[in-house]
Amino acid sequence: MADEVIPDSPLSEINEELDLGDVSTGDLQALIDEHIQQKLGPLWLREIETAVPRVARRYPPAVYARSFEWDDDAIRDLVQDVVERMLVKGQAEYICDTANDFGHARALIYRQVKMTLIDRRQRTAVDNLFDRAVECLSAPPFKQAGKKPRSWRLSGSTAEPTPYSRRLTAALAALPRLPGHGAERASAIWTTETLTDALNVVCAAVGEVTELDLRKILDESLTVFATAEVVTDDAGTEDRSGELDPSDRIMANDITERLITTLTREEATLLAGKWIGDSDGDIARRLGVSRPTAAKHKESAYSKVRDELTSQNEAVVGYVFGRLQTLVIAKAGGGAP
Incomplete structure (x- = not known):
């Protein structure tokens, strides 16, 4: 199956101008025959070894290479990754079946x-987020529960560990993310504040999270985002709400606090479900009410948000929504099954 490139991602222009050499000098049937006999033999390897440096040197090694420059070792390393990808994901077979x-x-x-x-860029973004998450888990409201393997839970929690669900990863994927603003480093993805909230959701949902499960949860939650938008500038870990002046920020925090206080559990559950992507039927089931009753909770929640934000400027509205x-x-x- 062919890979999908996320539209408007930094690598979405897969048909950009590249010097592919003299395309008339090759033999497609020879490639096909070699694949049948050897999977990837010397003909395939020669093509990959030619393609890798031509493509790789267009992209910053700080993000895409496992070194600080595209030296010979970095190129050989990437060649091996390409070979592995083509074998594991069946892409060589796809090329044989598709090429005209x-x-x-x-x-x-x-x-x-x-x-x-x-693939490499995605891993870089999630790895960076994982490192930040581990650092965040070393301070309240979290505590380390195990050492080998490392695990964490909310301080004071005695909940039994439970497996994480797809709804947990959907909840994390719905959290507001930082935009990308550059091409030289992997994205922070979340502000420190949002990361702390995300870890609260994780620990509340699973009771105790191991480092292996934490990495899996982050990877599954952020796969699409990390592929589509995984770079930011030096301010990446800072709160983008810095565009607010001090008085607007105070007001925005007050509005947020009022809304969180006044929204009922039913209204919060409904809004969370909408952001996570639950169907109306699923939301009603979670609330234990009929769909018409759930619709009333929705209108009440929307009304409270509208009343608070109608007269506010765009920066305040954006901050409050985030x-x-x-x-x-x-x-x-949000992470409960």
Whole structure:
């Protein structure tokens, strides 16, 4: 199956101008025959070894390489990753089945190099977030519960560990994220404040989270985002609400606090469900009410939000929505199955 490139991502232009060499000099049937006999033999390897440096050197090594420059070792390392990707994901077979001629096959091999770079960039973003999460878990309101393997829970919690659910990863995926603003480093993805809220949701949902499960949860929650938008500037870990002046920020925090206080559990559950992507039927089931009753809770929640935000400027509205989204999902136990 062909890979999908997220539209408007830094690597979405897979058909950009590249020097593919003299496409008339190759033999498509020879590639196909070699694949049948050897999977990936010397003909395939030569094409991959030619494609990798031509593609890789267009992208910053700080994000895409496992070193500070695209030196020979970094290029060889990427060649191995491309080979592994093509074998494990069946992409060589796809190329043999799809290519109309040798030039088409060569272009698809170049595409595999780019898709491998996407995989690397995604891992970089999630790895950075995992490191920040572990640091955050070392301070209240969290405590370390185990050492081998490391695990964490909310301070004072005695809940039994439970497996995480797809709804937990959906809840985390719904949290507001930082925009990308550059091309030289992996994204912070969340502000420190949102990351802390996310870890609260995780620990509340599973009782105790191991480092292995935490990495899996972050990876599954952020896969699409990390592929589509995984770079930011030096301010990446800072709160983007810094655009608010001090008085607006105080007012925005007051509005957020009022909304969180006045929203009932039912209203918070409904808003959280909407942000997570639950159907109306699922939301009604969670509330234990009929769909018409759930609709009344929805209108009440929307009315409270409208009343607070109608007269506010765009910066205040954006800040309040970002914080409200995070806090509502946490208040509603967004990670519960």
